[in-house]
Each structure stands twice: as structure tokens, then as C-alpha cells.
Amino acid sequence: MNADAPLLAVRDLHVEFSVRGEGLLAPRRTLRAVNGVSFEIRPGETLGIVGESGCGKSTLARAILNLVPSQSGSIAWMGQEMRGAGASQWQAVRRHAQMVFQDPLASLNPRMNVAQIVGEPLRTHRPELSAAQVRERVAAMLDRVGLGAAHLNRYPHEFSGGQCQRIGIARALILEPRLVVCDEPVSALDVSIQAQIINLLQDLQQEMGLALVFIAHDLAVVRHVSQRILVMYLGRVMELAAKEALYSQPRHPYTQALLASVPIPDPRLERAKKVQLLQGELPSPLALPGGCVFRTRCPRAFDKCAAEVPPLAAVDAQSRAACWLYE
Numbered sequence: 001m002n003a004d005a006p007l008l009a010v011r012d013l014h015v016e017f018s019v020r021g022e023g024l025l026a027p028r029r030t031l032r033a034v035n036g037v038s039f040e041i042r043p044g045e046t047l048g049i050v051g052e053s054g055c056g057k058s059t060l061a062r063a064i065l066n067l068v069p070s071q072s073g074s075i076a077w078m079g080q081e082m083r084g085a086g087a088s089q090w091q092a093v094r095r096h097a098q099m100v101f102q103d104p105l106a107s108l109n110p111r112m113n114v115a116q117i118v119g120e121p122l123r124t125h126r127p128e129l130s131a132a133q134v135r136e137r138v139a140a141m142l143d144r145v146g147l148g149a150a151h152l153n154r155y156p157h158e159f160s161g162g163q164c165q166r167i168g169i170a171r172a173l174i175l176e177p178r179l180v181v182c183d184e185p186v187s188a189l190d191v192s193i194q195a196q197i198i199n200l201l202q203d204l205q206q207e208m209g210l211a212l213v214f215i216a217h218d219l220a221v222v223r224h225v226s227q228r229i230l231v232m233y234l235g236r237v238m239e240l241a242a243k244e245a246l247y248s249q250p251r252h253p254y255t256q257a258l259l260a261s262v263p264i265p266d267p268r269l270e271r272a273k274k275v276q277l278l279q280g281e282l283p284s285p286l287a288l289p290g291g292c293v294f295r296t297r298c299p300r301a302f303d304k305c306a307a308e309v310p311p312l313a314a315v316d317a318q319s320r321a322a323c324w325l326y327e
């Protein structure tokens with residue numbers, strides 16, 4: 001592995017699913033969930049990924065850890081190509097790259113107690129550790145996520161949503177990974193608990209030097225945690241920019257509409273907002289619009305937008321956007 005390479009570099013990744021058409025004899029159709037996505041992440045960095053439900057964020061998260069198969073492109077872990085790699089090579093990467101899931105309770109095995117759930121990655125990846133050493137490390141990790149060793153013998157149904165997510169975070173961090181992919185880790189939690197979980201993730205990130213891929217549909221959450229932000233729409237990257245640039249000068253019309261739809265707490269300012277909100281429904285990923293995928297909802301679309309797919313190109317030093325306005 002190349003120590004100077006990004007921790008993770010994804011190039012032109014495509015993920016497709018074959019789905020049944022409507023009707024008994026209807027032919028199968030191709031759902032393009034991730035359509036030519038590229039990005040990289042460096043050690044200790046947080047990359048936020050945002051977009052509406054159904055835009056391919058969660059599929060992308062699973063594909064980069066090989067939890068769903070990808071059809072083409074490249075997934076390089078520290079310079080080593082992993083797409084097409086065998087189970088043992090992925091097993092070695094998973095020692096360093098873990099995932100925190102959206103639904104904390106559903107992601108925990110109800111038949112295992114907390115000691116078994118959090119200790120499972122250690123038993124898989126560190127077979128040299130004795131049972132006592134595993135239990136000791138699990139107890140220490142539970143302390144770090146604010147639960148305490150008293151919970152070791154309890155089962156997932158005995159915990160609140162926020163506590164279940166702390167268990168999920170403990171399970172993801174027990175191997176001291178270099179990268180954690182967080183797939184909407186707070187969207188199933190009460191607002192009051194969301195801040196606690198985000199603060200916990202940030203504290204652990206600083207303490208352990210972790211890189212995070214943080215997926216959310218809430219722009220405020222992503223703003224709080226990320227250094228760079230990638231905006232997705234119908235499986236494609238619309239904009240990739242430094243956080244400050246994205247929030248102060250969003251370039252892509254989709255990013256502008258997403259930001260405009262975030263309410264301003266001051267009613268006077270909210271009423272005075274003169275921005276174009278996102279119109280219409282998200283098209284089906286089974287029938288993607290030709291040309292720019294955002295053109296059916298874009299207030300600035302023009303002829304070329306229907307004819308050709310805009311590439312993700314540099315607008316300035318801070319931002320890249322897939323939009324013909326910046327040709």
C-alpha cells in the first residue's frame with residue numbers, strides 16, 4: 001500500500017441493480033443508483049455527502065466498503081485497487097474501514113448482548129486476543145462512548161435509540177479503524193440526542209485521528225461536521241466543494257435550491273428570502289433524464305442541458321460543479 005496516497009480514492013464508480021418491471025411479463029429494468037461518482041478522502045478528514053432521499057448516498061456508502069457490488073470504476077484503498085479484490089483482501093481493509101448505520105436498533109443483532117456485539121469485530125480480526133482481553137477492550141470502549149461496563153450483559157431492546165447508536169459506534173471503533181463511513185447516523189434519533197451523538201463522533205475523531213464519510217440529508221448537520229461536502233442528485237455528483245465555499249457561494253443550482261429550502265430561524269428574514277426553492281418531484285432512477293439529470297427541476301436549464309451530460313469541472317480553487325453554466 002502507498003502511504004502517500006489518499007486513504008480512499010473513488011473514481012467513476014457505477015452501481016446498478018436489475019429490478020423487475022411492473023406486470024407479470026414486463027422485462028427487467030436497470031436502476032442506476034450510483035452513476036460515475038469520484039472523490040477522495042485523506043487521513044483525519046471529514047467528507048459530508050448530502051442529497052435528497054433516493055439520490056444514491058447510502059448505496060455509495062455500501063459500495064465503497066463492498067457491502068453492495070459495483071459494476072465499474074475504481075475503489076482504491078491507500079493506493080491499492082480493491083474493486084474486484086477477493087474476500088480476504090476486503091477482510092484486511094475492513095480492519096481499517098468500518099460503518100455506522102442509520103437505524104441503530106435494526107443494525108444490532110437482538111440475540112447478542114452488548115459484550116458480544118461490540119466484541120465481534122475483535123474476535124474476527126484479532127483472533128490472538130484472549131476472551132478476557134476482548135472483554136477488557138469492549139468495557140473500555142463502552143466507557144469511551146459514554147455507556148459504561150455495567151451494560152455489557154444487556155441486550156439491544158433494553159436501550160434507547162441514542163444508546164443503541166452509541167453501541168453501534170463502539171462496535172465500529174473497537175478495531176481503531178482509520179475510516180468510518182457514517183450513513184445518516186442521527187436521522188432516526190430525537191433532535192435532542194442528535195447533537196450528543198455528533199459531538200461524540202467528533203470527539204472520537206479527534207482522539208483517534210479518524211477520517212469520516214458523513215452522510216446526511218440535513219445540511220445543518222453536514223455543515224457542523226465536514227471540511228468538504230459532496231452534493232449528490234440521482235446517483236451523480238452535482239457539486240464538490242470546501243465547506244465554507246459551499247455555504248457562502250453555492251455554485252450548482254441544485255445546491256442553491258437545497259440551501260434555500262433550509263428555513264431561517266428569523267421569520268422576517270425567512271419571508272424576505274428571494275430564492276428559487278426546489279420544484280417538483282425527484283424523477284425515478286429507472287428513467288433518468290437525458291443530459292443533465294437535474295434539468296427537469298432546474299430553473300436555469302437551457303437547450304444544451306438536455307443534450308449533453310455536464311462533467312464535474314473546477315469552478316474555482318474551492319469548488320467543482322457539474323453544470324453547463326460554468327462551461
Ligand code: SF4
Pocket residue numbers: 252253254292293294295296298299300301302305310322323324325
Ligand atoms: S447543466 Fe443546465 S439543467 Fe443542469 S444544473 Fe446546470 S443549468 Fe441546470
